Amino acid sequence: MNKWQLEDLLKDYHWKLHSVKIMRESMNEINMSMTAQYGLQAAMPKAQGDPSDPILKEVERRDKRWKKIHTYERDIQFIQARLVFVTDERETEVLHWLLEGKSMRWIGLHMGLSDKHIGRIKERIVAQMSHKSQTSEKCIC
Known part of the structure; x- marks a missing residue:
């Protein structure tokens, strides 16, 4: 993974974490609310792979x-x-503040540093994390 990809992951970390939580909750609610069909609907054979089958489409969507x-x-x-x-x-x-989704300007104001200085610190963080990931990927061979 290169430095730009790692920077994107750091930037997206907060919303991805929040999204996973919400998506898991909603998918579990959907699974709990599914009801079985009764009567003639349940006894009727279903076409396998029929593109107009709403159940198949729902399964694919999920x-x-x-x-x-x-x-x-x-x-x-x-x-x-x-x-x-x-x-x-x-x-x-x-x-910590990057992972919380804060901007470099916000972090700079919070820490009493310029946002450019925060940018340099972020670059060092990314360099450390990407260097370690490159060396660990080499060891996996």
Whole structure:
């Protein structure tokens, strides 16, 4: 993973985490509210793979949603696995606020630093996290 991809993951971390929580809750509510068909509807044979079958379309839609949830979870876990590589106190504070979805300007005001300085700190964080991910990917071979 290159530095730009890692920066995007840091930037998207907060909303992806929030989205996973909401999507899981909604998918579980949908699963709980599904009712079985009764009477003639239940006894009628269903065509396999019929593109007009609303149940098949709903299953496919939900499957895509679960795949999206798993993609977001993989991105979140990628970042979480690299949090230990950031050990400097100032960098840890900046990283915390980035993961909370705060802007560099907000972080700069909060910490009494310029947003450009926060940008340089973020670059160091990304460099540490991407360097560690590159070395760990080489070891997996």
